[in-house]
Amino acid sequence: MPELPEVEALAGFLRQRVEGVAVADVELASFNVLKTYSPAPQALCGLFVTDVRRHGKWIDVDVDGLHLVFHLSRAGWLRWYDKAPATRLRPGSKTPIALRVSFEDGSAFDLTEQGTQKRLAAYIVKDPVAEIPQIASLGPDALSDDFTVESFAALLAGKKAQIKGVLRDQSVIAGVGNAYSDEVLHVAKISPYAKADSLDAEKVSRLYEAMRDTLSGAIEAASGKPAAELKDAKRAGMRVHGRTGQECPECGDVVREVSFADRSMQYCATCQTGGKPLADRRMSRLLK
Structure with missing residues (x-):
């Protein structure tokens, strides 16, 4: 998407x-x-x-x-x-x-x-x-000039949902989807399963900067490219999303995946979850 x-x-x-x-x-x-x-x-x-x-x-x-x-x-x-x-x-x-x-x-x-x-x-x-x-119903644009770290912190406060889902929710923040939420969380070194309201001020600030920097960098990389080249440019710029089984560019660990009914997410256990692989319920059911 x-x-x-x-x-x-x-x-x-x-x-x-x-x-x-x-x-x-x-x-x-x-x-x-x-x-x-x-x-x-x-x-x-x-x-x-x-x-x-x-x-x-x-x-x-x-x-x-x-x-x-x-x-x-x-x-x-x-x-x-x-x-x-x-x-x-x-x-x-x-x-x-x-x-x-x-x-x-x-x-x-x-x-x-x-x-x-x-x-x-x-x-x-x-x-x-x-x-x-x-x-x-759109929330504030992720790159809007008036969307400050304080605004971001206020949006996360009281949200008990996993941060991955909060970042993807267009009524909370407009513009971020499945791929870039993986990228942002990897840059911020935060687990996609972390509860949004559990993030302390330092993690919120880190996540905010990761979101702004990642999206701004991707826009810069895409700017001026013909429409036909933008999909390939997006894939080439990904650090973890769509790179299951490949080496994490940050630490060298393997990029892991959690699968859902209609999508999947990628993350690095070493960078984001203290080395602990996240539960993949879909794969667990297949192995029973």
Whole structure:
């Protein structure tokens, strides 16, 4: 799933290419991807893109006051064309392309989604915060200038949930997902199973700095890269996430994994849990 750094890079990528350019056409191959029916997609045609910004993990294309807002979810992505394909999309066709936006300079982008779980979501609204509940419910942005360590400490206070889950909760902090929560916790040397309200002031400060530094570094690494290269750039920058069985870059221990029904997390026992492997209930059941 694209997280804050990739979404920020995609927003910047689009801003450089389509700001000041008029929309020529909007095509739907999957009607399910569009969660609103008014204004209609064709209402964007002839209007000029005035900005592209980010809300957490959402991208907001401002088209002269109408907003095309989309969330790529777990398996979605953005495919860019300097020259739009000549073939039009056919609604209901078996293609990973869900939606295409074409521009009057001949360029275009597709929103695509692989797999059978279709969670890619797009909206056309006048006010994203007022009209999209998921955006209205977002917590403070992880890299917002006014999101201080004191603000972070206040959010964690009283939360008895595991810190891994708290970091991933978009209503608490916007932008961090499964991959970067692994990375942040590894940098901070904190167990993903630690209870959020059990962290003392020193650990909270360490975690806050790790989050800001990790996300800022990932944005810097992704900045300027074409959309097609961002997935590989993300994988290449990971320290522990997706690196089960490999060597921890910090201490040399093996990177371990805990598996869940629909995802997994990676961590280093030496760096994060005092050398004790975390319980993996899914694997334990398989071994019985």
